[in-house]
Amino acid sequence: MIPRTLTAVLRQRAASNPVVTLLGPRQSGKTTLCKATFSDKAYVSLEPLDTRDYAKADPRGFLDQFGDHGVVLDEIQNAPELLHYIQDRVDNNGNMGQYILTGSQNLVISAKVSQSLAGRTAILTLLPLSYTEISQAATPPANVWEAVWKGGYPRLYNQAVAPEEWLADYILTYLQRDVRQLVNVGNLDQFSRFLQLSAAHTAQEVNYTTLGNDVGLSHNTIRTWSSVLQESFLTATLTPWLGNIRKRLVKTPKQHFLDTGVVCSLLGISNPEQLRLHPLRGAIFESWVVAELHKHYLNQGKKPGLYHYRENSGLEFDMLMETPEGLTPIEIKSAQTINSEFFKNFTQAASREELATQLNVSQGKIVYAGDTPQTRHGVRVIPWGQLSGI
CATH class of the missing domain: 3.40.50.300 (P-loop containing nucleotide triphosphate hydrolases)
Known part of the structure; x- marks a missing residue:
């Protein structure tokens, strides 16, 4: 164990x-x-x-x-x-x-x-294993994309099972047993399609109407089905932080899957290399980081203090995190090399006194898929494998 x-x-x-x-x-x-x-x-x-x-x-x-x-x-x-x-x-x-x-x-x-x-x-x-816990396994993931592709369910690390097979069976069991207990789904094939589309929209703002149109159901049904995903701990939403500048802010929550192994299985991503080259790798990596930070709070017996931030003008932070220093903005980047684009939102936010006084911009953090830590202008760049120190 x-x-x-x-x-x-x-x-x-x-x-x-x-x-x-x-x-x-x-x-x-x-x-x-x-x-x-x-x-x-x-x-x-x-x-x-x-x-x-x-x-x-x-x-x-x-x-x-x-x-x-x-x-x-x-x-x-x-x-x-x-x-x-x-x-x-x-x-x-x-x-x-x-x-x-x-x-x-x-x-x-x-x-x-x-x-x-x-x-x-x-x-x-208790969510699936955090990366800190996984790193104690006999055979931890070899790199970031294996960690994200495999996810955190303990069975994948405690026993010699093929992730793609186990996760496919897990999803099938979820559809046949848990979904039926939580909601009256007349057509499981339709719910399965909804589940796949939801996975394709992980790390995006929730749009029940768009999902409903894609599945062929009303937005009210999709809203109910989305609540089933949260009810069974498959997903979590990041509510938008509104602060005192409400008129400029997008007020739609973001939905994240809490296990990226499940996401990869639903999207047919069959190995880590395929994930590394996948057009949704940025969104999937973002959800992996969000899930890790949920575990960071929950494993201390605390409620996750996480939000997202986006203005109509385009300024956004993938996540805001409650810390002893205040509400700290976090950006999440799937690139493995640090570049100046990582810092642009922090620079823009710091130049606006109204926003800088509400967010702890000078202590901001960037989580990326590389391995080298760095600090620029007070903003810490944290490698994916060092999230326990966030």
Whole structure:
């Protein structure tokens, strides 16, 4: 097992809360992490129908078998009826870390957990492996394009499996099982087409009408389907930062896939070299960096403080990141050689007092696909493999 950065936070939250809820996409490593961290507890998956039926039909009897010592309950969204009974038990005995819950449906679980276990549970999110974690694998990626093409699902690094085959199976399982649980999709082929088009639009501002026209559905249906991607942790949106200059700013969120291996599989990119030459490599690399920074926050138990910025005039930053120094602009470049074009938006923003006072432009950062760090005019250029120090 590759050590997970979230382990220390998971232990700390279990020591100070009666319940810990760990969310994340399927196969991100939630079960493995919980079994390793809480090896003294019983483990029960709520995926098997007989176990699920028992939990729903007799929740008291189901929980009684674990006593006050507690249990790891995997995929709690399959038996949300248990939550009210868990509430009663933790209120009565006050034991910390008694119940460890996992789930792979974000909003559904968060809403039900917040309703039943408000003030009783910590909620954490585990995404696939960060590059910092992957670098500890027996055979880490040889270069940036292999890292981006392969993505971060643990199975690809813990076992000898072919990424293109495993990811294709993962997507098929997602379509056949998870999508059906979250929304009534009449035509899975149509949803599959939507998923492929969404992958082709990663790192772009969301346009439900355009996607709807391409798929042949209303923008309201596409909006619902896009929420399913977020619900299952396949994508995340960067909301626009509006500041105090609202009239000039584009107010549309950007959508990013949280695993670029999935993107490459959906787009039929079959190897790292093909990705390096692909016309969408810039967008895919941008989403890889955004996903890494999501993991940076989530692995500390924090909510991602990330936004994007674009003015109607054309000035933009791929990302704004909340840091102790303020809101720091970040540019993301898929080039492997530093050039003066990298810095033009920082220079333009610094020349405008109104903007420079709201953004920490002088401490800006550039993440690029090369290997050599550099600093120019206060702007740090960070290689793709050194994001942990951002």
